[in-house]
Amino acid sequence: MAALVLAAGTATLGAGPVSASGAPATAPLGDPSVEGSWTSPFTPAGPASRVIGVHTVLLYNGKVLTFGNLTPTVGYVYDPVTGTATETDPPADVECGGMTALEDGRILVVGGRGLKNTGINNITLFDPATLTWTAQPTASSRGRYYPTVTRLPDGEVLISGGNTTTGANNTDVDVYTPPPAGSNVGTIRNVGQHLGGLYPRQWVLPNGTVLEETSRKSAILDPATWTWTTLPAPITRHKSGFSAYLLPGPPSGSTVAAMVGGGDGTGTTAGAESMDAAVSPVSWNRLPSLPQSRAHMSPVILPDGSLLGVGGNSLGNFQQPQYSALQLVPGSSSWTTLASQVDRRGYHSSAVLLPDGTVFSAGDTGAGGGGIADEIFSPPYLFQGARPTVTAAPSQADHGASFTITTPDVNSRAVLMSPGAATHTTDFSGRHVELAVTDRSDTGMTVAVPSDTVALTGYYMLFLVSSTGVPSVASWIHIG
Ligand SMILES: [Cu+2]
Known part of the structure; x- marks a missing residue:
């Protein structure tokens, strides 16, 4: 799992490899x-x-x-x-x-x-x-x-x-x-x-x-x-x-x-x-x-x-x-x-x-x-390859509850993305919420809804993200 985990006192952004010269790796121009x-x-x-x-x-x-x-x-x-x-x-x-x-x-x-x-x-x-x-x-x-x-x-x-x-x-x-x-x-x-x-x-x-x-x-x-x-x-x-x-x-x-x-x-x-x-x-x-x-x-x-x-x-x-x-x-x-x-x-x-x-x-x-x-x-x-798909997911879930996402891509991560409200270098609601997966089956996964301070009550885009970082198309869900 490629989750970016930021434990207290550490910032794992910045822990990756650099090229032999110390310069950022570059790619051929124009490769999407x-x-x-x-x-x-x-x-x-x-x-x-x-x-x-x-x-x-x-x-x-x-x-x-x-x-x-x-x-x-x-x-x-x-x-x-x-x-x-x-x-x-x-x-x-x-x-x-x-x-x-x-x-x-x-x-x-x-x-x-x-x-x-x-x-x-x-x-x-x-x-x-x-x-x-x-x-x-x-x-x-x-x-x-x-x-x-x-x-x-x-x-x-x-x-x-x-x-x-x-x-x-x-x-x-x-x-x-x-x-x-x-x-x-x-x-x-x-x-x-x-x-x-x-x-x-x-x-x-x-x-x-x-x-x-x-x-x-x-x-x-x-x-x-x-x-x-x-x-x-x-x-x-x-x-x-x-x-x-x-x-x-x-x-x-x-x-x-x-x-x-x-x-x-x-x-x-x-x-x-x-x-x-x-x-x-x-x-x-x-x-x-x-x-x-x-x-x-x-x-x-x-x-x-x-x-x-x-x-x-x-x-x-x-x-x-x-x-x-x-x-x-x-x-x-x-x-x-x-x-x-x-x-x-x-x-x-x-x-x-x-x-x-x-x-x-x-x-x-x-x-x-x-x-x-x-x-x-x-x-x-x-x-970067096939996108996970959300076959079915609820349109509403309460804090502290759990819900099931039906998907053939059962090893995906699930994240909630707060819809942006952006201007002048600022997004007043930018928020990425990683969901804990509590169960995986042949047909999907069960995820836990965090508290109302982690996922503020409101609408979110529910994305699945593959092990290589490719996202699904979002399914809308109201939390709380
Ligand atoms: Cu201005």
Whole structure:
């Protein structure tokens, strides 16, 4: 089994072989089983001609909500199966806001863009079933530009960080409670103060606390008391624009998060490192550096546990763009340079995993960038042999229960992938959950559903992954 297991205090990313010269092994150019393959840029007919995909959210129905533009923010829902798109414009200028799925699959979008790095005071709820946006109450009149929204184990949503309507740091920590049954409107309350900065990267940990990484410092929030504990600074100065991942872990959940690359107009870094929040005292451990300094790379976790990076740049926002995707395979000591996409995704771009194992890439608002065109990447694993198949799996399973997956590929791993909610180097819900297999038979396997802190209540893509890392097409399942 090729599971990437990150025990406390160890990071097995980085334990693999290097070539005799010490350089990363390279492959013949153009071999898709090594480099993967990009589609040509495409623009869905109709509404897509106005939309720049700064924000992309995978919906529970397998469709993609993408929005952004210069002004105002416009959006559409794209169906990767039919190639068609339907316009669904947000009710406010929500570009540069934050978003996450609720437990029922509706998408909460918080904040957005005012003039000159100021925020707007707006919260809206998007319903994928009806393509409608419903205004939600806001906690204060302070506004949010570059906020983070993090779904908690109890279904509430933590809202923090970003700039106010005057461009100051918004230090309010707010909690949004989803609508009760039969309502479309939730409630919001303030639970304290914290300087999270712009798009603090946050993840719920197996013990129910929330780990936060920012360019300034990292911290852990205890939602039982709403108190924050500051953690040591990383080894490298990542500045803004670093890519963050909650690293895949064992079935008991991951406690290890990574900061990869980063930078701003004054310089970028290739440095990468991870921190295990379960170890005391917490310290940072180096991960393989990127092949080049890179900021604003869109982070995507793949079903095999690889870390994928899409786009970005080596200076500032749009200067020195990087077109090749990067992949850190579990156990490898170096990032692999994958195929290059055609369009620039230097900044204001997004990328999410799709249910068929490909990756949707969009955005870049600068002149000469990707603009309204999207691209789809097929990672190398899609050219590496037969894919496992899910013959049957349930559409719902409860925490702590187990369920059976019917498949001829009974020796596969089973993983849950949280549908992405991505923008600006951040995926507000990126999460790879390894399932413990408790039984295997001639016709399938039985897997255990982890706790609600490891697999937050909500929709997931259930993938089987072969012993060589080839994923199935996902089956959708609601956990909890
Ligand atoms: Cu922005």
